[in-house]
Amino acid sequence: MIELKKHIKELTSLPGLSGYEGSVRTTIESAWKPLVDEMHTSRLGSLHGLVRGSGIGTRKRVLLAAHMDAIGLMVTQVEDGFLRVNDFGSIDYRILPGQLVTVHAGRDLPGIVVQPPAHLLPPSIRKKPVKTRNLMVDVGLSKEEVESQIFPGTTISFSQNPIELSGDVLAGHSMDNRVSVAAITFCLQEIKKMVHLWDVWAVATVQEEETYGGAITSPFEIKPHVAIAIDVTHAGIPGVPEHLTAPMGKGPTLGFGGNIHPEIYKSFKELAEDLEIPFQTEVMPGVGGTDAHGIQTVAEGIPTFLISIPVRYMHTPVETVNLSDVKRVGRLLAAFINRLEPDYLNNQGWITK
Amino acid sequence: MDKSTHYSFGRDEFNLLEKLSNASSVSGDEMEVREIVIEEIKNHVDQYSIDSLGNLLAIRRAASTPFLRIMVAAHMDEVGFMILDKGEEGLYRFEKVGGIQVTHVIGKPVLVGKDKIPGVIGTKPVHLIKDEEMEQPISLEQLRIDTGLEKNGKVKPGDYVMFATKFQKLESSIMGKAFDDRLGIVSLISLLKMPPENIEILAAFTVQEELGLRGAGVAAYSLQPDAAVVMDATPAYDLPVWDKSENYLYNTRLDHGPAIYIADRAMMSDPRLINHFVMVAEKNKITHQIRQPGEGGTDAGAIHLQREGIPSISISVPTRYIHSPVSLARISDWENTYRLVSLGLKSLSASVLERG
Numbered sequence: 227m228i229e230l231k232k233h234i235k236e237l238t239s240l241p242g243l244s245g246y247e248g249s250v251r252t253t254i255e256s257a258w259k260p261l262v263d264e265m266h267t268s269r270l271g272s273l274h275g276l277v278r279g280s281g282i283g284t285r286k287r288v289l290l291a292a293h294m295d296a297i298g299l300m301v302t303q304v305e306d307g308f309l310r311v312n313d314f315g316s317i318d319y320r321i322l323p324g325q326l327v328t329v330h331a332g333r334d335l336p337g338i339v340v341q342p343p344a345h346l347l348p349p350s351i352r353k354k355p356v357k358t359r360n361l362m363v364d365v366g367l368s369k370e371e372v373e374s375q376i377f378p379g380t381t382i383s384f385s386q387n388p389i390e391l392s393g394d395v396l397a398g399h400s401m402d403n404r405v406s407v408a409a410i411t412f413c414l415q416e417i418k419k420m421v422h423l424w425d426v427w428a429v430a431t432v433q434e435e436e437t438y439g440g441a442i443t444s445p446f447e448i449k450p451h452v453a454i455a456i457d458v459t460h461a462g463i464p465g466v467p468e469h470l471t472a473p474m475g476k477g478p479t480l481g482f483g484g485n486i487h488p489e490i491y492k493s494f495k496e497l498a499e500d501l502e503i504p505f506q507t508e509v510m511p512g513v514g515g516t517d518a519h520g521i522q523t524v525a526e527g528i529p530t531f532l533i534s535i536p537v538r539y540m541h542t543p544v545e546t547v548n549l550s551d552v553k554r555v556g557r558l559l560a561a562f563i564n565r566l567e568p569d570y571l572n573n574q575g576w577i578t579k
Numbered sequence: 580m581d582k583s584t585h586y587s588f589g590r591d592e593f594n595l596l597e598k599l600s601n602a603s604s605v606s607g608d609e610m611e612v613r614e615i616v617i618e619e620i621k622n623h624v625d626q627y628s629i630d631s632l633g634n635l636l637a638i639r640r641a642a643s644t645p646f647l648r649i650m651v652a653a654h655m656d657e658v659g660f661m662i663l664d665k666g667e668e669g670l671y672r673f674e675k676v677g678g679i680q681v682t683h684v685i686g687k688p689v690l691v692g693k694d695k696i697p698g699v700i701g702t703k704p705v706h707l708i709k710d711e712e713m714e715q716p717i718s719l720e721q722l723r724i725d726t727g728l729e730k731n732g733k734v735k736p737g738d739y740v741m742f743a744t745k746f747q748k749l750e751s752s753i754m755g756k757a758f759d760d761r762l763g764i765v766s767l768i769s770l771l772k773m774p775p776e777n778i779e780i781l782a783a784f785t786v787q788e789e790l791g792l793r794g795a796g797v798a799a800y801s802l803q804p805d806a807a808v809v810m811d812a813t814p815a816y817d818l819p820v821w822d823k824s825e826n827y828l829y830n831t832r833l834d835h836g837p838a839i840y841i842a843d844r845a846m847m848s849d850p851r852l853i854n855h856f857v858m859v860a861e862k863n864k865i866t867h868q869i870r871q872p873g874e875g876g877t878d879a880g881a882i883h884l885q886r887e888g889i890p891s892i893s894i895s896v897p898t899r900y901i902h903s904p905v906s907l908a909r910i911s912d913w914e915n916t917y918r919l920v921s922l923g924l925k926s927l928s929a930s931v932l933e934r935g
Binding site for chain 2: 319320322326340341362397460475542548
């Protein structure tokens with residue numbers, strides 16, 4: 227039995243920038259190993275775990291996808307012993323000065339993101355927030371040591387360790403989206419105790435923050451009949467309109483919009499009501515920015531759904547999440563899998579007159 | 580080995596710096612650091628007391644005569660924050676204590692109050708921010724300290740808040756919060772443990788430096804020294820200039836050793852003391868630098884104006900990113916600063932202070 231808090235803390239203590247998910251994948255692999263029947267890594271690096279269903283003959287397949295990659299920074303230039311950097315994923319540069327980071331050179335080097343004093347910056351930007359390209363990273367080494375170890379393309383991750391706050395809240399970097407990976411782990415533990423007819427493919431995807439690379443390629447291999455992406459959504463905070471957020475600690479959000487197959491939305495809504503699991507509907511006009519976006523249009527198209535965990539301060543090193551919300555997602559997913567009938571979404575779920 | 584010539588800091592000094600750097604001592608609330616200092620010095624001083632503002636004043640008598648009575652000061656306080664309201668669902672408004680840029684606050688972890696309750700300072704997610712909004716600085720009023728979802732939290736208005744940064748020792752550098760002025764505090768403690776024989780050390784571990792040098796003045800009045808040396812951390816702005824032109828406004832530079840002050844916003848260092856310490860540095864081949872005259876101020880600014888006037892000098896460790904969640908200094912600069920002050924005191928006599 228994996229303890230959820232410990233699992234999330236472990237997952238959010240790892241770097242795993244998009245395209246460099248190795249350390250995270252290894253950790254997820256060992257967590258999932260006792261929970262799946264087989265496991266392999268895809269060509270792009272996504273982790274695929276299979277739990278066989280008990281259905282007879284050709285079983286249908288449900289895909290659970292959560293991305294394991296994280297945002298960070300990347301070295302663009304080494305200058306006078308300091309590092310010039312770029313955002314790697316979308317970041318508000320106003321949070322960066324004073325952040326502790328790890329520079330993944332041949333060995334991991336601790337560093338600080340620094341904002342040069344105003345008089346060393348271009349006069350035109352002195353009154354404005356300083357953009358990433360004018361910030362630097364200092365690793366406290368001499369010019370020679372820096373030049374021999376760090377090069378353009380070296381990745382930099384946030385080194386903030388996870389923090390336990392009150393009320394079962396964890397804060398840290400890459401809660402987006404390691405908490406969803408943890409929700410899948412929780413679900414896999416639940417379905418071990420249940421009967422389910424469908425095959426379940428648990429997938430930790432790569433490169434969501436850049437290209438949805440994992441979400442676009444893994445379904446090609448797995449060919450699921452139903453796909454559920456699990457990601458994070460914006461939790462309410464002062465200064466952000468309520469209609470753009472969901473309250474933290476009051477249950478996951480169920481996606482609704484173009485990315486979402488309406489029949490699956492209906493199933494999850496009824497299921498949550500039936501199980502008395504609190505939830506919000508997240509209306510998503512147009513297309514969203516999650517793995518659901520990538521999965522939906524793979525091959526001949528896949529009925530896709532999105533379930534999200536509210537997280538505050540997304541894309542900062544102090545994203546916060548409530549553990550109950552993560553468990554609720556795990557329970558919902560397990561119950562959904564448990565109730566999947568062989569004829570679910572026959573005719574692709576569209577009702578014809 | 581003669582302990583007084585031992586100038587490389589060992590495990591004890593680094594452990595002490597780690598303990599002090601991680602401790603909370605926001606201006607006005609210096610208790611935790613003061614307690615650590617008392618524990619360290621009590622067996623090495625002839626007397627110590629705490630004055631009405633909270634300065635810790637300690638005296639280590641000279642072992643030989645004649646002797647000078649020299650005040651050596653380092654400030655215990657650091658920049659931080661204070662909680663302003665009762666909060667709403669674990670989210671609290673707060674205000675700065677001391678000079679901190681708001682950009683250094685956002686997305687950082689903090690510890691609140693005596694119980695060091697963990698909190699984070701988040702911000703609106705980038706996905707919900709329009710481009711023009713990104714061009715504007717975030718104001719402190721927009722931010723909250725988030726302590727989680729507990730309904731009846733222990734946080735209350737007036738609680739002091741510190742950055743939660745943990746000390747790290749790298750190969751040639753050290754990283755941590757509040758090196759301004761914990762580097763000076765450790766040096767001053769070391770000086771009391773390995774004192775020069777010819778000096779009565781009047782050690783002042785001062786309060787409220789960050790609020791305008793408020794503790795040091797009253798400490799100097801009480802101690803009535805012949806002269807004063809202030810040990811602090813001074814900014815090193817030795818970063819590249821955006822257009823790759825020469826950086827001639829670096830204030831101080833790492834790897835260039837102790838920064839001897841000549842003039843800042845608050846004072847002129849005493850020229851006799853400047854000459855003395857520069858000569859000591861040269862004689863002992865200690866790499867040293869003159870802090871570029873300009874803005875800024877240290878406790879010496881308040882000390883030199885006490886009573887009939889006190890000849891004073893500041894000798895500081897060049898330190899990057901002070902007043903941010905994490906500062907960075909070179910171990911060798913810190914050791915050499917201590918070494919210069921220690922050797923300078925050892926050779927300091929009344930003749931240095933005579934008017935020619």
